[in-house]
Amino acid sequence: MTQRRVGVIHPYWSFWESAVGPGFPDDRAALGARAVSTIERFVDVAWSETVQPGDDIAALSSRLDPEVDAIVVAGTMASAPGAVIQLLDAFPAAALVLWAAHEGAGVHPDLSHSGITERGGTVGIPMIGAHLTRTGRPFDVVAGEIADGGSIGPAVVAAAAAGAVRRSRLGVVGTPIPGYEWARVPNATLEAVGVTVVERTAEELASRIGPPATRGALAGFEIEGDVTDPDVDRALAYSAALDSLVADDRLDAGTLNCHVPALRLGIGSAPCLALGLCTSRGTPWTCTGDVATALAMLMVASLGAPTLYHEIEALDEVSGEAILANSGEHDDRFGTVDGARLIVNPWFDRDRATASAEFTIAPGPASLVGIVSKPDGSLGAVVATGRFTARTSHSSGTANAAFVFDSGPITEAWRRWSLAGVGHHSCATDRDVSREIEAMCRHLGMGFERV
Template sequence: MSPRSPRIAAIGGFMQYFEPIMGPDSRRDRTAHLDHTIAGLNAEAEIHNLGLLVDETDEARLVEAVRQLAPDVLLIVPTMATPPGPMLRVIGAAPDAPVIIACSHGLESISAEYAMAELCRHSANVGASMVESLMRRRGREPVTLVGFLSDDEFHARLLMAVRAAATARRLKGLRIARLGLPMSGYDHVGLDAQEAEASDMTLVDIPLEDWAERVAGVTAQQIDQLFERLPTIMPQGTEWQRTPDHDRAAGLAIALQKLSDEQNVDCGSLTCRGPFGVGLGQGAIGCLATTMMTSAGTPFSATGDLVTAVAMFIGRSLGGATLYCELDAIDRQRDAF
C-alpha cells in the first residue's frame, strides 16, 4: 500500500494566570511561537495545529479534537509555564500515541530590559519540566527535545523525533505479508504468527494457490505498460535488453503490487526460490518485484526474511534508503562491500 504521512496533533501550552503580566498580545505571541516550532514538519507529516490550551473551554475542545483525530503522534509545545493537569487530560484522549515535548526557545540573550513579562513569555523550560514530570509520575514517558528556534539542527532533531515516534506507532498493528516460508535451515529470519502477535503485528499469510492465480492473471498489456514506466524509476543510464525472463519477473512485480494494495500490507517477503517464484508456471526470481515494492514505499525482502522486512520498514520510515541485498565480501582498499 502507499504509505501515508504520519498524523501529528500539535498543542501549545499556556498559563492564563500570567497573562495580565505578559500583556494583551501574549496569546498571539505564544501562538506564533507554536507555529514557528512546528513549521519545519509540514513537508513530511500531516500536521494538525490545534492551538493553545488556555482554559477549561480549550481543554474540552482539545480533548474532543484529539479523540476524533486519533493522531499517530502528540507534539506538545510548552510555549511558557504550562499547568500539567489539563494538558495530561488532553494527552489522555490519545492513550496509544507517542508523546514528544518540544521545548523550543526564542530568546537567546538576556538584556537589561529583561523583566517579569519576558520571564513569563520565555519560560518554556518550566512548562516542559512540569508536563514531563507529571507524565512520568502517571507512567507515560515522553521524549523531550530542547533547542533554539533559530537553529536548523534543533528542527532537524525534532523532525527525526517525529519520524521515530510515528514509526513506533505504526509498528503496532503492522501488517506483514509472507509469500512462502524461509528456505530450509534459515531459522534466523522467519517469523510465525505467535511471534508477530507478541509484537502487536499481524502476519498475513498468502496461500500459494492465491498467489499462483494472481501471477497467471497478469496480462501482456500490463507487462508492456510496466516496461514503458520502468525507465522513469530506474537510475539514469541503466541499460537492459528485454527478454522473456524480464517479462516473467515483471509479472511477479505487477501481481505483488496488486496483492499488497488489496491486503493493505506494510511490508513483507517473497520467497522466490521455490513454489512462490521460480516454481510457478510463469515464475521468475523476485528481485524486480521486491525492489519495485521497496522503492514505492512498501519494503519487501526475499527468502522469507520477515525480520529484515520489518527492519527495512523502519529504515524507510525514518527517511533512509533501503535495499535487500546480501553483503558478501569486503573490499578493504576501497572501504566498501
C-alpha cells in the same frame, strides 16, 4: 512515501497573566503559530490546538482528526499539565515529541520574573514528561529556538515515522527457509510495537499470478539483449500479483519466501524484480521470509529513504570496503554510478530465466540498519554509518554497493556489527539515519546500538 501528519498542542495557563501583562495571551498565541510554521517545514500539521486547564478535552478530542502519526507538544511556558495529558491519552498510538521552545537563543542577563514566565518551556515540558515516564508512555524531548528547525525537525520526522510504523501492516507470505528462524520475529513481538501482521500462504500469492504488469516501471532500465520478452513478462506477472496483494491487504511492507514449489516451479521464475519494483514505490519487501529485515526496511522507508535489501558479501581489507549485493532485489530510487540494467539474474536457472535489476549505488553518505531479537523477546535496531564508494560490482548480477564503515578498520567494524546480533541480511540506505532510527526505537520501545 505518504506525507507524515502530526498534531500540535500548545499549552497555556492564564494563571501567569498577572506576571506578564494583558498582552500575554496574544504573545503566546503568536509563538504557537510560529511553532507550527517551523514544524510545517518537515511534516504536515493536521491540527493545532491551544490547551489550558478547564478546557473540555473530551469535546475537543472528539472533533480532532485521529489519523496523525505523531503529536508535538510545543511548550513555551509553565502550565498545569492535566488538560494536555488528558488530550494525549485520547491519541494512544501517536508518537510524542515534547518541545521546550523559546524565542531568541540568548537569555537577558537581568532575567526578571516575567522573563522567566515568558521563557518557561523548560518548566512546563518536564511536568508532562514526568507523567509520561511514570505511566510508561515513550516520548522524545528537545529544546530550541522556536524558528530553528535543527532540533525539532529531526525529532518530529523520526516521531512521525515511528507513528507510521506503529500503525503499519506487514505481509508475511509463506514460512522462512529452514535454519532462518532468527529472521522470523514472532507476531506478538511485532504487535507489541504496533505492527499488524498479515499472513498469507505461498499458494495464495501463486493464485494471483496472471497477466503481466505494464512495462512502465522499467522505463529507467536498459534491457540487456539476452533478456527475452517472456523473461520480462514472467517477472512482471509476479509484479502484478504482488501489487494486488499489497493493495488488497493494505500492506506497508512484506517478506516473501519464494523457495517453495508453489512459487518457483509453477512459473519457472523468481520474484526478485517484483520485490524490487514494489520496494521502489515505497513498500519494501524482503525475501526468504526475513521479517527482521522487513522491519528494518519499513523503519527506513518510513523516513522517506530508499532501501537496499542486501548481504555483506565480502570484506576488502586493502581498500576497507564491504561489498554489498543480494539475489536480485533493488530500489530504483538510489542514484547510480553508471545507470541501471535489466539482466538475466545469474543466481537462478537460465531456463525460463529470471529478469532482475543490476546497478551500483552512487557514492555518498550511507547507513546499514539491522534488527536483532534479544533473549528476553525484545527487539533492537543496530545502525552502522559510513559511506558508499564508486566501486562497482557489476559481475554480481544484482544491485550492489561498496560500503566503508565510519567506525574503524573494516574487520573490526564488521566484528562489532556481527557481535551486535545482526543476521546476514540488513538494509542499506544512502544517508545517515542513525539519529532518526535511535529516536524511532525510543518511541517504539526497542533497543538501539550504534556500530
